[in-house]
Each structure stands twice: as structure tokens, then as C-alpha cells.
Amino acid sequence: MGKAIVITSGKGGVGKTTATANIGTGLAIMGNKVVVVDTDIGLRNLDVVMGLENRIVYDIVDVVEKTCRLKQGLIRDKRFDGLYLLPAAQTKDKTAVKPEQMLELIKELKEEGFDYIIIDSPAGIERGFQNSIAGADEAFIVTTPEISAVRDADRVIGLLESQGIHNPKLIVNRIRYDMVKRGDMMNVEDIIDILAIDLLGVVPDDEAIVISTNKGEPVVSEEDPLSAKAFRNICNRILGKEVEFLDLNNSEGKLSKLIKLLFSK
Amino acid sequence: MDLFKFLNKDSQRSKNVAKERLKLVLIHDRSDLSPRLLEMIKGDMIRVVKEYAEVDEEGLDIKLTRMKRESDGMPMSALVANIPIVKVRENE
CATH class of the missing domain: 3.30.1070 (Cell Cycle; Chain A)
Incomplete structure (x- = not known):
């Protein structure tokens, strides 16, 4: 039976859509049948991040309203075997879909044989958020090392809990190790400590993400960028493999700093 | 001089300021x-x-x-x- 995972954050602009695109693509590359679902009706973006914007005919609203069949609404990504996108509608608003319809949709997608259904949540905690979590079995929370993003993540964790989605996992996005090192950015331990949830992965702030998004090619399909490795690690952990967290030396103590200082000149 | 500053100012690092502010705001956010x-x-x-x-x-x-x-x-x-x-x- 497939698994439906919602990617959410509360705050906007922390990288939910990028995470959805890369996790979906990564899991497909690793041999799974995956659909990424955009629930941000009215502000759809998963299509452009995936580079599939020119292939949209039907959207999620057409599917739940049965204007088209589910299979017609799904866009097959020709670059990656087993990867599909269900785009959001752009001209309607969040009320165009009800949580019960989402529940039904996820059920149908599971029956369609998808191993993973990755749901991209809109920002906020209103109807769009409620829709996105309606059929989810699990939740991944994306945050950045900023006070506002972590605060919103905390709020969302509480809301998920109250909706019966327990033990969400955390993705810390856009970590800048140079800033962490000099003590001007919260590190992963600080964030975990405050939110008290399990860590799924850490994604460094990486120019490669901007470049790959410009091109509409998820970075995870590239070999070298650090962010691609980070997303591959996340995918492997989803598949149940034990993967060490990238060693980016963010917990360097005073002593080793001092030694470096003394030996640097 | 530089070293002294570096050891002393640690608690005032902006990440620690952020962490403390965050902890405080969450205490209120989390409680009904x-x-x-x-x-x-x-x-x-x-x-x-x-x-x-x-x-x-x-x-x-x-x-x-x-x-x-x-x-x-x-x-x-x-x-x-x-x-x-x-x-x-x-x-x-």
C-alpha cells in the first residue's frame, strides 16, 4: 500500500515546493512510482519547479470534480520513470476543494498503485493547509534556521498533532555553515532541541538549487551539488535506510577553533 | 585581545539571542x-x-x-x- 506524505511548514518561502519536487524526483529515480500533488490552488508552483508547466491540461480541481478521469489529470514526467505530477488549479481558490474530496483523491491514487504520494502544502494554516493534510499518513515539516520559520513550524506541529498526524519529521533547509560556525545562525541541534521532533534531513543553502529551479530540473538528479546529496539522503531515509547526516562540521568547539586560529598564521 | 573578545561575547551571539527569544515566544504560543x-x-x-x-x-x-x-x-x-x-x- 502506498504512503501519502504531506510537506508543510506554516510559513511561506521556506522551500516546501523545492523539497516536494526533489523528494518526489529522488524517490522516482530510486525506482518508486511517485506522484507529487500541488494543493496550492490559486498559487500553483510545483509545475514550474518540476519543469512541467507546459504540459498541463487538467488539474486537481478537474479531477475532484470529475471533469476528467484521474489518469487524464496526471502528468507523466518523461525524464524520470514512474514520476507523475497532479497540478493545482491556477484560476480558482482554496475552497474549490474540500478535505473530504482530498481524502477520496489520495485513496484513488493509492489504488492507482503509487508507492509515494508527496503532497505540497500551501503556506498558512487555513483551508489549503487542511486540504493538504486531509489524506496524509505522515508529515514532513520544512523550516529554515530563522526564528519566524521555526515558530511557525512549532504551530504546525501542534495542529498536525490535533488532527491525528503524529510524529512529523523535520527538514532543516537553507543552513549556512559559515554563519552557524560563527554563531550567527541557529544550528540543527538548536532547532531540534526547541521543536522536539525527529530530524529527517538537513539541506544546505546552495546556489545549485536556484540554478536547477531556473531550468526546471530538480537538483536531486545532479551528481555533485551538496543539496542534491542532502535530498538523496532524505530519500534513502524515507526508504528506511540508515544514512549518516552530511558532516558539515557545524558543531566545532572553541578549542578546535582556537587551534585553527593559532595554526592559521 | 581578540581571543578575549571571542570567548566573552559568545552568549551574545545572535543565534543565542534568537534561541532565547524563540523559546520565550513559544511558551506563549504553545499554551492555551x-x-x-x-x-x-x-x-x-x-x-x-x-x-x-x-x-x-x-x-x-x-x-x-x-x-x-x-x-x-x-x-x-x-x-x-x-x-x-x-x-x-x-x-x-
């Missing part, structure tokens, strides 16, 4: 308890504990926080009270 209610609980707790021990009322700290339940690691809200005991009263 109003600060007034929390004050009332605090008063009652002092009263109860005072029957058995002398407490440092100034140093008393009560807050809502989130922690993992020991049995299954499930996150949950917890009311944490830190009550400094000055002296335990002798049994009468």
Missing part, C-alpha cells in the same frame, strides 16, 4: 493558558508547597514547554514548575 491563568496556578502551587517547605518565591519559574514522552517518544505539552526550596519544614 493565558498568562493570568498561569499566575493563578503559580500562586496556588506556592501555597501548597509552602505547607511543606520554605520556598524562594522570587526564584519560582513555571512554564509550558514541549517534551517527548519517555514511554514512546511522542511529543507533548508539559507544565514545568521549578520551585527552589529554601528549607524543608520539620515534621510537627
Whole structure:
């Protein structure tokens, strides 16, 4: 039976859509049948991040309203075997879909044989958020090392809990190790400590993400960028493999700093 | 000189400022308890504990926080009270 995972954050602009695109693509590359679902009706973006914007005919609203069949609404990504996108509608608003319809949709997608259904949540905690979590079995929370993003993540964790989605996992996005090192950015331990949830992965702030998004090619399909490795690690952990967290030396103590200082000149 | 500055200023690093501010704001976000209610609980707790021990009322700290339940690691809200005991009263 497939698994439906919602990617959410509360705050906007922390990288939910990028995470959805890369996790979906990564899991497909690793041999799974995956659909990424955009629930941000009215502000759809998963299509452009995936580079599939020119292939949209039907959207999620057409599917739940049965204007088209589910299979017609799904866009097959020709670059990656087993990867599909269900785009959001752009001209309607969040009320165009009800949580019960989402529940039904996820059920149908599971029956369609998808191993993973990755749901991209809109920002906020209103109807769009409620829709996105309606059929989810699990939740991944994306945050950045900023006070506002972590605060919103905390709020969302509480809301998920109250909706019966327990033990969400955390993705810390856009970590800048140079800033962490000099003590001007919260590190992963600080964030975990405050939110008290399990860590799924850490994604460094990486120019490669901007470049790959410009091109509409998820970075995870590239070999070298650090962010691609980070997303591959996340995918492997989803598949149940034990993967060490990238060693980016963010917990360097005073002593080793001092030694470096003394030996640097 | 540089080294001294670097060891001394650590607690003022902006990440520590962020962490402390975040902790404080989350205490309020997480609780459905109003600060007034929390004050009332605090008063009652002092009263109860005072029957058995002398407490440092100034140093008393009560807050809502989130922690993992020991049995299954499930996150949950917890009311944490830190009550400094000055002296335990002798049994009468």
C-alpha cells in the first residue's frame, strides 16, 4: 500500500515546493512510482519547479470534480520513470476543494498503485493547509534556521498533532555553515532541541538549487551539488535506510577553533 | 585581545539571542493558558508547597514547554514548575 506524505511548514518561502519536487524526483529515480500533488490552488508552483508547466491540461480541481478521469489529470514526467505530477488549479481558490474530496483523491491514487504520494502544502494554516493534510499518513515539516520559520513550524506541529498526524519529521533547509560556525545562525541541534521532533534531513543553502529551479530540473538528479546529496539522503531515509547526516562540521568547539586560529598564521 | 573578545561575547551571539527569544515566544504560543491563568496556578502551587517547605518565591519559574514522552517518544505539552526550596519544614 502506498504512503501519502504531506510537506508543510506554516510559513511561506521556506522551500516546501523545492523539497516536494526533489523528494518526489529522488524517490522516482530510486525506482518508486511517485506522484507529487500541488494543493496550492490559486498559487500553483510545483509545475514550474518540476519543469512541467507546459504540459498541463487538467488539474486537481478537474479531477475532484470529475471533469476528467484521474489518469487524464496526471502528468507523466518523461525524464524520470514512474514520476507523475497532479497540478493545482491556477484560476480558482482554496475552497474549490474540500478535505473530504482530498481524502477520496489520495485513496484513488493509492489504488492507482503509487508507492509515494508527496503532497505540497500551501503556506498558512487555513483551508489549503487542511486540504493538504486531509489524506496524509505522515508529515514532513520544512523550516529554515530563522526564528519566524521555526515558530511557525512549532504551530504546525501542534495542529498536525490535533488532527491525528503524529510524529512529523523535520527538514532543516537553507543552513549556512559559515554563519552557524560563527554563531550567527541557529544550528540543527538548536532547532531540534526547541521543536522536539525527529530530524529527517538537513539541506544546505546552495546556489545549485536556484540554478536547477531556473531550468526546471530538480537538483536531486545532479551528481555533485551538496543539496542534491542532502535530498538523496532524505530519500534513502524515507526508504528506511540508515544514512549518516552530511558532516558539515557545524558543531566545532572553541578549542578546535582556537587551534585553527593559532595554526592559521 | 581578540581571543578575549571571542570567548566573552559568545552568549551574545545572535543565534543565542534568537534561541532565547524563540523559546520565550513559544511558551506563549504553545499554551492555551493565558498568562493570568498561569499566575493563578503559580500562586496556588506556592501555597501548597509552602505547607511543606520554605520556598524562594522570587526564584519560582513555571512554564509550558514541549517534551517527548519517555514511554514512546511522542511529543507533548508539559507544565514545568521549578520551585527552589529554601528549607524543608520539620515534621510537627
